[in-house]
Amino acid sequence: MTIPSGEMLKTLLLVLDLAGTFVFALSGALAGVKRRLDFFxxxxxxxxxxxxxxxxxxxLIGATPPAAISDWRYLVVALCAGVLTFFAHRAIERVHGSxxxxxxxxxxxxxxAGTQKALAFNLNPLMAAVLGMVTGIGGGIVRDxxxxxxxxxxxxxIYALAALAGALVVVAGHLLSLPSAPVAVVAASLCFAIRVLALQRNWQLPSAASRKGRGR
Structure with a gap:
């Protein structure tokens, strides 16, 4: 995948980042509503x-100060999602398993977005995929x-593995010098599909409890 340069790269990363910020903010706010948190x-x-x-x-990649702190748009997008959820959570919750x-x-x-930004900072492709996975799971960890x-x-x-699968697609596209935008769409779609299917079909990794049960 050819990493776009200049304004094209900045625009692609910004769009992915702000879109991810919005939907993760919705998930955090909805979880807060279910736990009966106050507005703040x-x-x-x-x-x-x-x-x-x-x-x-x-x-981790040395892009400091982080964009979420230095760019006001991240704060505004997150807070807008929170306000929207607070006042319209009943409508949003109509989406099954919202x-x-x-x-x-x-x-x-x-x-x-995490994988692409890591590649743009010239990280090793394998480590870029790992960092992409970390970027994906970080918000959910803090929320929980x-x-x-x-x-x-x-x-x-199946959570981190879904993120890693999407990240590996981005890395593969980079190594094959494929266009970045279509690869990003395929990678995000794959990650989303794996996660949703895992939820719908109850796919799970082996756990210590399940191994103990079989041992009996």
Whole structure:
């Protein structure tokens, strides 16, 4: 995949980042509504869920200060999603499994954006994929921790692997010098599909409890 240069690269990364920020903010705010947080708590959760993965990515690759802190658009997008959810959560919740759907969308967008940004900073392709995965799972981890839940990535669910699959598609496209935009669409779609199918069909990784049960 040919990494676009100049304004094209900035625009692509910004669009992916802000889209991921919005949908992860929705997932965080919806989770806050379900836990009956107040207005301020919902806004805090929406910002934390939306930007934690991107902040971790930028710090790790040396893109400091992180975009989520230095660019006002990230704060505005996250807070707008939080306000929208607070006042219209009943309409948003009509989407079946809305929190999980928005979480899957955020996971896909951030995994792709994180990998592309890592490649743009000339990281090793394998490590770029790992960083893309970290970018995707970061927001969900912080959201779950703030709600005193075990993060989905640490349970038996197919979560981090879905992000890694999307990231590897981006890396493969880079190594094959394919156009970045179509590769990004395919990678995000693959990640989203894996996550949603895992939820619908209850696909899970082996856990210590399941191994113990078979041992009996």
């Amino acid at each position: 708590g919902i806004l805090v959760l929406s910002f934390a869920a939306a930007n934690s993965g991107g902040i971790a990515r930028d710090v 929190v999980l759907v928005f979480d899957a969308a955020g996971l896909a967008l951030f995994a792709v 921790v703030l709600l005193t839940e075990v993060p989905a990535v640490l349970r038996a669910e």
